[in-house]
Amino acid sequence: MNDYPVPKRRMVEFGPIREYVELCFSVPGFGASDIDLLAAKLSVPSLREPVCDDISISLNGPASFDGELEGEAWVHVRREQVKLRKILTGDGESACCAICGDRYPLELLVAAHIKKRSLCSEEERRDLFNVAMLACVLGCDALYEAGWITVSGAGYIQTADSLEPSALKSRLIALEGKRCTAHSAGSEQYFAWHRSTVFRA
Ligand SMILES: [Zn+2]
Structure with a gap:
């Protein structure tokens, strides 16, 4: 047995x-x-x-x-999550959300995969410096994962624009155009996947 x-x-x-x-x-x-x-x-x-x-x-x-x-x-x-934490947060007790830019205690930030982890190749999963970003649990992580926001090829937050006025709409407007600090030449391929696959354009 x-x-x-x-x-x-x-x-x-x-x-x-x-x-x-x-x-x-x-x-x-x-x-x-x-x-x-x-x-x-x-x-x-x-x-x-x-x-x-x-x-x-x-x-x-x-x-x-x-x-x-x-x-x-x-x-x-998923041992790489341990490495991701070290890469993304260093040794500090707080860090900034890559999407909204606000600083939060670490327990309010998650290491979010820019490209859905289950769809990453082994090589992509090992690309720890580019495949993930810190996102706050106060909205940014969920909005990105659900495709309400994405990051443009130039590195700025884009938001879905087909909404009636609402609390969600207000939140999206607040994020629109912000600079995503996780965007780089190395991470662009993962954001490109998100834009074409997840984003509610
Ligand atoms: Zn945030």
């Missing part, structure tokens, strides 16, 4: 940095679209949901599982 720890998603102690631990299955007979079926057979609540640290599953059990289940599992820890 092989037991694999499944801390699929958990917060760890790296200040503002979110470190996730992922478990990836390769199970004969189950494809990516079968994840819910696989979760049901393994008698775990869901493989999509964050799970706590001490959940473990057995790939040959539990007893209620009657299908064939062999396979490999591997855990990939």
Whole structure:
């Protein structure tokens, strides 16, 4: 019997940095679209949901599982997040958001991937000096991730402009045209991906 720890998603102690631990299955007979079926057979609540640290599953059990289940599992820890924190924040207790420019305590900043991490190549993930930026959790991180804002090829904040007057609209107006301090010749390729893929132009 092989037991694999499944801390699929958990917060760890790296200040503002979110470190996730992922478990990836390769199970004969189950494809990516079968994840819910696989979760049901393994008698775990869901493989999509964050799970706590001490959940473990057995790939040959539990007893209620009657299908064939062999396979490999591997855990990939995002060690580069630790390096990202050091690169982006240094040793200070506060730092500036790359989007709004405001200074915040580190716990209010996250290391946001400029290009969605899951779509980065291995080489891009290792490009630690260019692939991520510090963004505040007071709005900039979420607005960027959801595509309400992006960064132009010249390095300035662009905002989606198809909104009626609203609190969101007001926030976007406040950010429009600000200089993104994370933009550089090296990071432009990642911002270009965001502009063409995520931004609600
Ligand atoms: Zn900000």
